[in-house]
Amino acid sequence: MAPPVVYPVGRSARATVLVAFLWIVALALYVAWSLAGADAGPEWAWAILAGATAALVWHWARPTRGQIEWDGGWLWRSSAYPQGTPLHWPEVVLDAQQLMLVRLRNADGAIWTLWLDASTQPQYWLDLRRALPATPRPADRDEPPKTMGATGS
Numbered sequence: 196m197a198p199p200v201v202y203p204v205g206r207s208a209r210a211t212v213l214v215a216f217l218w219i220v221a222l223a224l225y226v227a228w229s230l231a232g233a234d235a236g237p238e239w240a241w242a243i244l245a246g247a248t249a250a251l252v253w254h255w256a257r258p259t260r261g262q263i264e265w266d267g268g269w270l271w272r273s274s275a276y277p278q279g280t281p282l283h284w285p286e287v288v289l290d291a292q293q294l295m296l297v298r299l300r301n302a303d304g305a306i307w308t309l310w311l312d313a314s315t316q317p318q319y320w321l322d323l324r325r326a327l328p329a330t331p332r333p334a335d336r337d338e339p340p341k342t343m344g345a346t347g348s
Contacts, residue, residue, distance in 0.1 A: 197326035199266040200319050202311065204259060209294045210310035214251050221247035259309055263299070265326040271299055271307065280305075287327055297327070
């Protein structure tokens with residue numbers, strides 16, 4: 196079992212660079228398709244650019260601040276949940292080794308999509324990485340964690 200861990204969440208410079216890079220790639224695609232005069236390209240490029248712009252604005256305008264905690268179960272603490280709210284099992288959307296995009300959901304249905312960055316607390320990063328795969332299979336994610344020592348027949 197993974198050790199207990201408390202990991203702070205806030206604005207990530209690495210995530211900002213990644214999202215800005217994706218925006219630049221989308222802009223380059225839009226310009227290239229527009230200059231090439233392709234019939235269907237500019238519409239697709241425009242949609243990709245609009246999506247990348249929305250992601251960049253959303254990332255920059257809405258930094259989620261709080262902390263995620265693991266001690267056999269997941270908990271989220273923030274200014275909205277100072278006592279903490281238990282979470283369903285987290286879903287890792289993107290794992291780039293030193294940066295992870297994780298989706299969290301509590302029992303009330305609130306959803307957070309967070310960037311977890313190794314540079315925030317490097318001494319606890321590996322503990323957090325060990326805890327995330329300690330979650331059950333996708334079919335069991337809405338169930339609470341099983342207690343230690345329980346056996347099935």
